[in-house]
Amino acid sequence: MRRLLLFLVIVASAAYGAAGPSTLINNIPNRTTLSLNGSWHYIVDPYETGLNGRFYRNAKPRDKQELIEYDFDKSDMLNVPGDWNTQRKELFFYEGPVWYEKSFSYHKREHTRLFVDFGAANYFTRVYLNGEALGEHEGGFTPFNFEITGKIKEGDNFLVVEVNNARRRDAVPALNTDWWNYGGLTRDVVLVEEPETYIQDYVIQLAKGSGQEISGWVQLTESTSEHQVTLEIPEARIKKTIVTSVNGYAEFHFLANLELWSPAHPKLYDVVLSSGADKVHDSIGFRTIETRGTQILLNGKPIFLRGISLHAEAPIRGGRAFSQQDAETLLGWAHELGCNFVRLTHYPHAENMTRLADRMGLLVWSEIPVYWDIDWENPATLQNAKSQLHDMIARDHNRASIILWSLSNETPVKPERTIFLRELANTARQLDSTRLITSALNHVDETAPDTRTLSDPLGEYLDVLGLNEYLGWYWGRPEDADRMQWKTAWDKPLIMSEFGGSAPYGRHGGADVRWTEEYQASIYQHHIEMLKKIPSLAGLSPWVLMDFHSPRRLLSGVQDYYNRKGVISNLGQHKQAFYVLQKYYREIEAAK
Numbered sequence: 156m157r158r159l160l161l162f163l164v165i166v167a168s169a170a171y172g173a174a175g176p177s178t179l180i181n182n183i184p185n186r187t188t189l190s191l192n193g194s195w196h197y198i199v200d201p202y203e204t205g206l207n208g209r210f211y212r213n214a215k216p217r218d219k220q221e222l223i224e225y226d227f228d229k230s231d232m233l234n235v236p237g238d239w240n241t242q243r244k245e246l247f248f249y250e251g252p253v254w255y256e257k258s259f260s261y262h263k264r265e266h267t268r269l270f271v272d273f274g275a276a277n278y279f280t281r282v283y284l285n286g287e288a289l290g291e292h293e294g295g296f297t298p299f300n301f302e303i304t305g306k307i308k309e310g311d312n313f314l315v316v317e318v319n320n321a322r323r324r325d326a327v328p329a330l331n332t333d334w335w336n337y338g339g340l341t342r343d344v345v346l347v348e349e350p351e352t353y354i355q356d357y358v359i360q361l362a363k364g365s366g367q368e369i370s371g372w373v374q375l376t377e378s379t380s381e382h383q384v385t386l387e388i389p390e391a392r393i394k395k396t397i398v399t400s401v402n403g404y405a406e407f408h409f410l411a412n413l414e415l416w417s418p419a420h421p422k423l424y425d426v427v428l429s430s431g432a433d434k435v436h437d438s439i440g441f442r443t444i445e446t447r448g449t450q451i452l453l454n455g456k457p458i459f460l461r462g463i464s465l466h467a468e469a470p471i472r473g474g475r476a477f478s479q480q481d482a483e484t485l486l487g488w489a490h491e492l493g494c495n496f497v498r499l500t501h502y503p504h505a506e507n508m509t510r511l512a513d514r515m516g517l518l519v520w521s522e523i524p525v526y527w528d529i530d531w532e533n534p535a536t537l538q539n540a541k542s543q544l545h546d547m548i549a550r551d552h553n554r555a556s557i558i559l560w561s562l563s564n565e566t567p568v569k570p571e572r573t574i575f576l577r578e579l580a581n582t583a584r585q586l587d588s589t590r591l592i593t594s595a596l597n598h599v600d601e602t603a604p605d606t607r608t609l610s611d612p613l614g615e616y617l618d619v620l621g622l623n624e625y626l627g628w629y630w631g632r633p634e635d636a637d638r639m640q641w642k643t644a645w646d647k648p649l650i651m652s653e654f655g656g657s658a659p660y661g662r663h664g665g666a667d668v669r670w671t672e673e674y675q676a677s678i679y680q681h682h683i684e685m686l687k688k689i690p691s692l693a694g695l696s697p698w699v700l701m702d703f704h705s706p707r708r709l710l711s712g713v714q715d716y717y718n719r720k721g722v723i724s725n726l727g728q729h730k731q732a733f734y735v736l737q738k739y740y741r742e743i744e745a746a747k
């Protein structure tokens with residue numbers, strides 16, 4: 156009966172929100188754009204009065220009698236991109252609706268289509284232009300856009316955007332997270348100009364397992380006839396003409412002699428796609444990624460992932476990371492640590508992170524926020540998770556750095572959850588057959604006093620197993636790692652995707668004193684020896700690069716709303732554990 160119910164959920168979810176063709180425009184950074192970043196007026200609206208109050212009209216009293224109970228022009232300003240929690244002290248804990256307003260002038264152009272594109276907005280967003288509804292978006296970490304060609308006016312225009320970061324049981328993530336629920340227009344807002352028929356999306360990557368065959372597709376929009384598309388990689392003397400079908404879609408496969416991308420040689424090619432009036436440049440690296448038994452193969456060779464997990468939290472200033480500087484600081488620290496891999500948790504980070512990882516030669520684990528327990532039997536929740544998965548992949552499917560799509564983190568082992576995630580695994584494979592599918596699991600069986608075995612049924616549907624364990628912090632003592640053995644039920648690569656312990660920078664004491672740097676370092680020292688003994692280990696990404704804000708960390712004088720498991724403090728101070736891990740990564744590199 157239960158299985159029938161769950162089957163019905165999946166069928167219903169497919170029907171529920173079988174989203175039409177994606178409207179996402181790939182590669183926004185290289186499109187013709189006009190930035191709407193900067194100061195926006197805002198009104199905090201805890202009771203969402205503005206919806207019935209029609210704040211989206213941005214109205215002014217027409218006479219002395221008319222009752223209008225809001226006025227954006229007289230309202231305070233917030234910076235966009237940016238969360239509101241760290242811009243206004245009084246909004247640090249605020250969760251709920253906030254109305255944003257931006258007036259701007261636009262000069263219309265012939266034969267030009269116009270879109271308003273949001274890099275991300277947390278969590279539920281309603282967008283209006285000149286008082287007219289454009290649409291809604293759910294999900295705090297993926298891009299979305301609306302076409303405004305027919306709605307934009309010559310000269311003055313105004314956008315009103317309601318952003319609501321209230322948590323909901325049926326949302327993704329749901330009610331409980333160990334990260335701050337930063338609200339707002341957290342990434343770039345731009346106007347995008349495109350020709351009437353333009354190159355909306357494309358994949359240009361090496362075919363699975365082949366170091367020489369480029370395999371991909373291109374999607375034009377608004378096509379009612381066949382179109383010619385030219386694909387060029389000038390540096391490799393490649394120039395191909397592709398003819399689309401009447402609906403603007405074409406697949407292509409051809410041999411190419413390219414330098415392969417890798418951490419040691421993060422080679423990117425300038426790739427140019429042109430069709431009609433449209434031309435798009437992109438920087439793309441070419442590499443293959445596969446598994447063979449318990450090994451992960453990059454370009455056909457085994458690779459060990461020297462990683463670190465991190466949140467999209469801005470170093471030093473705090474708040475949701477968004478800037479190029481934030482990306483350079485965070486990935487710079489990972490590089491300094493000796494990493495060739497980063498686990499971007501628990502949601503898609505900004506595009507500037509994955510593009511920088513491409514340039515720096517850092518391999519990436521990218522994840523959707525199916526985090527802890529969610530509403531597994533709700534078709535809307537499944538559709539929401541699928542949309543976030545779709546958009547994460549659609550934005551970054553040309554990034555060489557990304558090798559792993561992660562479906563979830565630390566979810567409870569129960570049938571409705573496994574069926575939900577199996578459905579996501581199928582969706583991910585349909586969307587991208589070239590990358591590896593994983594999840595961070597945390598349920599293991601004590602198969603002997605000093606042996607833990609990972610046999611979570613979800614493992615069957617994954618290419619790579621992620622395991623979060625906190626031996627020495629949430630259970631046991633650091634030195635217990637010396638005897639601990641880890642096994643898995645599958646002949647698949649294992650990544651120890653989280654382990655660690657907390658210590659505020661500068662707090663010192665014996666290695667057996669919790670909350671000290673010495674205790675944290677001891678967890679790393681003992682773990683490193685333990686990890687060396689795990690036969691199927693293909694990599695690790697300890698928790699976590701930098702201390703980050705969390706509403707669950709309340710120990711005064713120690714946590715103060717920070718998760719202190721960083722090997723670096725939120726102010727950039729390197730803890731002892733940083734150097735323990737750095738030394739290990741340098742040893743691995745030197746041993747190669």
Ligand code: GCU
Pocket residue numbers: 333501564565623653698718720
């Ligand atoms: C979990 C979880 C993290 C969390 C960490 C912790 O494993 O995945 O999001 O922050 O543990 O407890 O510090």
